[in-house]
Amino acid sequence: xxxxxxxxxxxxxxxxxxxxxxxxxxxxxxxxxxxxxxxxxxxxxxxxxxxxxxxxxxxxxxxxxxxxxxxxxxxxxxxxxxxxxxxxxxxxxxxxxxxxxxxxxxxxxxxxxxxxxxxxxxxxxxxxxxxxxxxxxxxxxxxxxxxxxxxxxxxxxxxxxxxxxxxxxxxxxxxxxxxxxxxxxxxxxxxxxxxxxxxxxxxxxxxxxxxxxxxxxx
Amino acid sequence: xxxxxxxxxxxxxxxxxxxxxxxxxxxxxxxxxxxxxxxxxxxxxxxxxxxxxxxxxxxxxxxxxxxxxxxxxxxxxxxxxxxxxxxxxxxxxxxxxxxxxxxxxxxxxxxxxxxxxxxxxxxxxxxxxxxxxxxxxxxxxxxxxxxxxxxxxxxxxxxxxxxxxxxxxxxxxxxxxxxxxxxxxxxxxxxxxxxxxxxxxxxxxxxxxxxxxxxxxxxxxxxxxxxxxxxxxxxxxxxxxxxxxxxxxxxxxxxx
Numbered sequence: 001x002x003x004x005x006x007x008x009x010x011x012x013x014x015x016x017x018x019x020x021x022x023x024x025x026x027x028x029x030x031x032x033x034x035x036x037x038x039x040x041x042x043x044x045x046x047x048x049x050x051x052x053x054x055x056x057x058x059x060x061x062x063x064x065x066x067x068x069x070x071x072x073x074x075x076x077x078x079x080x081x082x083x084x085x086x087x088x089x090x091x092x093x094x095x096x097x098x099x100x101x102x103x104x105x106x107x108x109x110x111x112x113x114x115x116x117x118x119x120x121x122x123x124x125x126x127x128x129x130x131x132x133x134x135x136x137x138x139x140x141x142x143x144x145x146x147x148x149x150x151x152x153x154x155x156x157x158x159x160x161x162x163x164x165x166x167x168x169x170x171x172x173x174x175x176x177x178x179x180x181x182x183x184x185x186x187x188x189x190x191x192x193x194x195x196x197x198x199x200x201x202x203x204x205x206x207x208x209x210x211x212x213x214x215x216x217x218x
Numbered sequence: 219x220x221x222x223x224x225x226x227x228x229x230x231x232x233x234x235x236x237x238x239x240x241x242x243x244x245x246x247x248x249x250x251x252x253x254x255x256x257x258x259x260x261x262x263x264x265x266x267x268x269x270x271x272x273x274x275x276x277x278x279x280x281x282x283x284x285x286x287x288x289x290x291x292x293x294x295x296x297x298x299x300x301x302x303x304x305x306x307x308x309x310x311x312x313x314x315x316x317x318x319x320x321x322x323x324x325x326x327x328x329x330x331x332x333x334x335x336x337x338x339x340x341x342x343x344x345x346x347x348x349x350x351x352x353x354x355x356x357x358x359x360x361x362x363x364x365x366x367x368x369x370x371x372x373x374x375x376x377x378x379x380x381x382x383x384x385x386x387x388x389x390x391x392x393x394x395x396x397x398x399x400x401x402x403x404x405x406x407x408x409x410x411x412x413x414x415x416x417x418x419x420x421x422x423x424x425x426x427x428x429x430x431x432x433x434x435x436x437x438x439x440x441x442x443x444x445x446x447x448x449x450x451x452x453x454x455x456x457x458x459x460x461x462x463x464x465x466x467x468x469x470x471x472x473x474x
Contacts, residue, residue: 122314125268125307126328126384127300136327140318217318218366 005179005188012175013195019089019161019171023096024154030097031104038109056102061095062163068095069167085170092164096157103153111146112138144214151207155200172196221246221419222388227276229262236262237273238443244388244436247417251430253454254440255466260423263440264390267421269303280305280387307386311393313373315365321376322348322361325383332384344383351379355409371402375409389413391422407433427470431455439463 037049056064069091072080081087115138123133165174176192179185220243229237237259244250252260265271267278275288284290285302294302315324325348333339352361355375365373374394381389391410395403407429414420414433424430430437430451437454439447439462447460458464 116312116314118310118312118314119316121270122310122316123328124270125303126380127304128328128331129296129300132331136331137316144318217364 001183001185005191008175008179009172009188009192009195012170012172012192015089015169016158016161016171016195017199019093019096019164019169020158022093023100023157023161026093026097027100027104030101032108034101034105035108035112038105039112053102053105056099057106061099061160062166064099065092065095065163065166068098088167088169089164092167092169096161096164100153100157104150107146107149107153108142110149111142114145115141140214144217147207147211147214151203151210154207155203158200158203159196219246220244221248221281223277223279224267225277225279227263227266227278228274229259229266229271230274235443237266240276240440240443240445242438242445242448244419244421246419248435249414249418249420249422249433250436250438251434251451252421252423252438252440253425253427253430253466254438254446258440259443260440261392264308264392264421264423267388267390268306268308269299270308304384305387307381307384307389309374309377309381309389309391309394311396313365313370313377313397315373315376315380317365320362320364321352321357321368321372321379324365324376325351325380328380329383348379348383351382352376354412355379356405369402370398371405374398374406378406378409378413388419388421391420391424393423393425395424395426427455427467439466441466 034049034053037045038053040046040049069081069088072078079087081091119137119141120133123137128136162171162173164171168174172192172195173189176189179188223243225241227237227240228235240259240263242250252263254260262271266273269286273286273288276286277284277288278286283302283305285305315321316327319327322345326344329344329348330341333341333344349358349361352358355378357372357375357379360368360372360376365376368376378389378394394410395406398406403426407426410420410422411429411433422430422433432451434451437449437451438445439454439458439460441460441462447454447458447463453459454463455467458467
């Protein structure tokens, strides 16, 4: 029994990890684009972007999943997400990417705006271009400052992936819970917690390592 | 021959006129010191020369090349602004070293980036030059240290080497010792005095009156955005004629 449960949970965990990795892959860069938008001088760019961030951060991810999955079908009378498991997974991924890129964008914005203006001015009087100042002077300092809040957000993402079950993406908790009905046992559900703990433990070690790597300067 | 000519420079922020009408010239190899109370426009003047602020009107000319003229309209490319700005160097009050680079890397970063754009520049020579400059600053044993491992005085000396590495025609200092403990002030002032001895052309904004007296060829006293008095240190500091200068210096002596 233990083996069957472990294998079934691993299958669900694979789905969890897939959602986790793909979300990061898209949301980390997209967040940077959104953060530039939220700092744009042009109001026509800045205001709508800030509005979107407010909506996304101000409503539950669970609600966003439901709206993104069911919304297009109700409004356009067509299923844009495709059918079956893949369609639901893509809808979940889109919802996660939108949600997390908004959170990331605010972390990036905080990091970028915390760099003293003197760093930019020093680069300017040394004849550096805007591009060189951003990539050679500012970027690494921003990364150093955002590692702690970003790692916090990423560890939250590990656990948030379980929300995808609301549109029937069969992630690990769904699989664990299924044993209650099929076999009348509850321990597989608790067992899922071990997977989360091990994985977030691994991430904690990884981010600790990155922080240490960047501790050579202040 | 004048190396720098500033004519009728004006700059306002919103409704406040910070620089009202400033004209002066300086010769190659001269040390010019600007004194005056806070808010008199000294720092803004330096920032205008270094293109960190755009003057509202006036002319800035270096070695007979017009760097800025408000009467000539039209956009200037970023590349042109960079080339013009390189006539000047600027040392900041708060050093503004790049924290993720060592002392040596702080000095070589900008020259190496510039060298990438122009072929035929000897890369090892850039590092050799940087080592020489840090050596002159008395930092030969600190080249591999990061800024946070250095004292304020050492950081400011790295910043001076960094500015010198680009061979500016005129090196500007914006209150270079104001962020330093009194005991670290001396080491930075000594370095600047040394540069003056080697005929580096310099503009220094400072509150160190005895230093200004020692090092300057010419002193400008600024008050409310205009030059209220100018002359040799003996004229301006020992024998001020303008009421505002007299009052400013008296406050200074009382504060000592």
